Amino acid sequence: MPDSAQTYTDLRSVEQYRKLLRNLHTLNASESHATLVRMLEGLLASPLGPEEQLEVLESARQTITFVQHEMSSRYAAHPLPPDSQEDATLRQVVRLWTALSTAYARLAEGGSGSDEFRAQWPLLAQRRIQYLGQVIIEYFRAHRAEPPGAWKAVHAAFLEAERAGVTHSRVIDPLNNTWKAQSPDEAYIALLLVDLTNPYGRNQRELNWICRWAQRFAPYCIMQTNWEKDDARAYGLDLTEDHGLRPVALIGSRPGMRRFDGHRLAAQIKAMLAEFKQGTTPASLGLGDDCSQPACARLLVSLYRPWGMSAAGRRFPRRSKKGSNKICTDWEAISLLVSGRDFVPPNRRQALGSRYDINMITFGARADDDIPDFIDPEVEVQKRGFALDEWQTVDHSVSGFRVQRKHPGQRIEHHQMVGIKPSDGSQYLLGQVSWLMYEPDGTLMAGIHLLAGLPTAVAVRTTGVNVSSQDPYAQGFLLPEIAAMRAPATIVLPGGWFHADRVVELHDGEPRQIRLTSLVARGTNFDQATYEHVSTTSRAASSAA
Incomplete structure (x- = not known):
């Protein structure tokens, strides 16, 4: 050396x-x-x-x-x-x-x-x-x-x-x-x-x-020094400031400011996405030998607006707010916090067979099948060893929170689904981690995008010729339509479950089947999708076929 x-x-x-x-x-x-x-x-x-x-x-x-x-x-x-x-x-x-x-x-x-x-x-x-x-x-x-x-x-x-x-x-x-x-x-x-x-x-x-x-x-x-008219949705750059591009609407027109123009790039991205639909590989378009579909196409679509169009105006204004939020990252614990009770599969006679053995010992006297609500789900979650961290609110909007944590806590990852309860809320909501950043003093900053709607915990499992009635159910969540936010009714499933037109059995008191129609969001541990109900006639016709 x-x-x-x-x-x-x-x-x-x-x-x-x-x-x-x-x-x-x-x-x-x-x-x-x-x-x-x-x-x-x-x-x-x-x-x-x-x-x-x-x-x-x-x-x-x-x-x-x-x-x-x-x-x-x-x-x-x-x-x-x-x-x-x-x-x-x-x-x-x-x-x-x-x-x-x-x-x-x-x-x-x-x-x-x-x-x-x-x-x-x-x-x-x-x-x-x-x-x-x-x-x-x-x-x-x-x-x-x-x-x-x-x-x-x-x-x-x-x-x-x-x-x-x-x-x-x-x-x-x-x-x-x-x-x-x-x-x-x-x-x-x-x-x-x-x-x-x-x-x-x-x-x-x-x-x-x-x-x-x-x-x-x-x-x-191109970076323009002169342009015909001021577009508030365009990106601008003040070279005296210690940051990159910002929406002109946010920083205002300033002497010496530069304007970013990516309209030619928008056409390039659209042409590439059209090539993908024809089966062209990312490598042949110069994107790299390690770029795989469909992840490459999804990422390119997400870059289309910021790179090629204009600054997206904030749909809902942010407001400063003080307070704390409780955040949980474990799927099982989130289900318990949302529903207030244990998850028990609908086919629990098989899943909880030992419980029914007690009925025989007691000469047929049946144990209570009802699953009681927990008086305090948060206490129960922590009693079982699940972490429940407290984050401070920096600001918020209808669509999410910017939060910070100054103390060590459970690992949190990009695009992960979390359960979050604001200090002024009484129920847990579902959110997705949209970004993470450490400040120099060790404070962890995070953006939490809320999945619109009040979640309901449900049991789900896939259907098909290779699925039997004994196969286990998984935990999922239903989110209602919110017309004011233009948010359709969706279902949140474990990661990797979504396939277009896949039929899923849903159990929320009564069994029914739904067909997944389109992917709304995909994270590290979940898929969020729109769906339609499968009628009894359709199921019968499908079975006959």
Whole structure:
């Protein structure tokens, strides 16, 4: 392993640096990473000239990208608390991206006197913006709030490229999977596109796809300095602020503001979705060999409006509100909290056979079949070892809550269904986790989107030729139609149950059958679908067939 104190300022040729890079394969990821940081931080103090330093940087890019991916995979699967073991890994990854962007920036300053080296300005600007953007993306990946000044640094690099007149100059970039080239403004737009996708609400795979697609689609977008009319639904950018794009209606028109135009991208996405319907694979459209259907199509559909159309106005206004919410993540416990009683399958004579054995011992005197309500379901849930966490409300709307938790609690995941009871509510509602983010002080922030309607717990099981009357029932939930919110009646089933036209047996006092019609939402542990009732005549005809 290299000496930890070594800075590599004694390396005197490009070939010596390349040899160092080639030897990294003998080290593990952590050792390789530490070596790369020391190499970059010592490079600009070396006797090499600007052209040679640039050659070293370009030679190192692919290796750096690979090692950074290996390191970041340690924390990308779940939101990373600031005091966790892998927090140091995040800091190391950010340090290397920062060192790389700084190296390119200093080359632009140090080599500015050479007319020949000025030809490299577009490349230096593109690389600097790209790696400053990677710092922000790394915080998205870890589900941590971006550090103060991160966005301002990217804006400043873009403005410098603009003043130099090189923003539209494309340079070769072998790491760009689709185009193998990129301009400084395309690198800038790619970061803005990622930020528009609710990155704190994405899992590891989705964010990887989004980052790749942002590179692919950036050339179809433009940042306008002048436009004919002000569209309040458009996205705008104030380069003096420490954030990305915001709806113009939210920030207002300001001097020097830029306007984002993605209408050409909207046409591209529509064309791709049409290709999917014809059976075209995502890989053949340049989306990546690891992109699978239908997950790829669902993600692309969700990006259509923020990327290609306009800022969606908030359907229901948010209001500040203080108070606490009780949140539960376990499916069985949620059912108990919603119904106030134990879940007992309708075919309980088989499921609870031992209970009926008691009837024989007592000479036929039947035990009470009624399932009593619990006086306090929350006490019963905790008595059984299920977690019930308290979250503080930050603000809320009709469609959901923004909540925070300052203390450790049960693990909560993106797109997971939870049971939630607000402090001013008397019953548990169903919600889906739409995003998660840790603040620097360790506070976990979450967005909870409510599934419209007051849930009713029911028993469900699939039907078909391979299903017998002895097969077990699972727990599900019915949600009524809410006309005022344009929300149809739906059923919430365990994850993976939805298939269009699947017939499900539903038991909520009386058995009946329903046919699933369309998928409303799919999370990590649930499917929410619309349905229609299957008539007795239809069932009889189907059985006869």
